[in-house]
Amino acid sequence: MNQTGLQSLLSDLPLGGVRYFATLGSTNEFAKRWADQSAPALSLVVADEQTAGRGRLQRRWFTPRGAALAFSLILIPRIGRGQDGILPYRYTALGALATCEALNTLLPPGNPAQIKWPNDVIVSRRKLAGVLAEAGWQGEQLDTVILGIGINVAPSAVPPDEVLHYPATCVEAEAGAPVERWELLHAVLERLLFWNARLDTPEFLEAWNDRLALRDEWVQVTFDDGSPLEGQVLGLSEDGCLRLRDRQGKTHELTGGELNVRPVGRS
């Protein structure tokens, strides 16, 4: 792939600018700087390889050359703080939902991609893609969202187990066939643009809820400060929080940004 090839591949989509890099530190980082210099809405940054790809909480995201998709879309929502209690969450879900939908055209129907709340896309209980939505504020206004997505396509994209918090997989292993990376990128972007225009609709919430992984299962959640909570996954609340019921029967609605959800008794 190269700059011209990418532009031509995506020419039917209503994107802003498109930038392709063979190697880049982080597409989110580049997109942030580009947004600060007034990038048009829906501009896209794609890298074949990332040398400083990031996850949440300063974690690393591995994107070796030739095997993965790593890209960031610049969204300009212009929504006031009053309306946005859970908005950055919706963007994370937007990325995860679009990724699931594009993947599910390639995966066997009995083994679909699902969203492990809040930001992982998993198949067969293994992480196949991660989403990092970073919000930029201008005073009280949500000014920019950099929506970054990393997808493991070929087996060499999957990092070794010892560096992982959660088992990982890739699209080709789950699809059982070679996958054309750039066609997959096109398909994800198409779904992203579709749902981005419908973020505040009940249909969006329903589609997100339908793809929620670990429903009815007991999970352990670890919050930022290290405190744990064990509960059964009930689904999403009306505003996209994860609803859990604890052993005492009390329902919790999780909004916390940085938490890990793990099936109880599994690694």
Ligand code: BT5
């Ligand atoms: C995420 O964070 O899952 C968000 C990943 C977002 C990556 C995209 S790529 C394009 C854009 N540009 C960037 O710089 N970032 C975004 P989190 O939930 O914190 O998960 C991070 C953890 O996932 C790491 O600590 C590893 O354990 C694991 N990990 C790292 N690389 C992985 C990979 N390729 N596949 C599966 N797991 C991985």
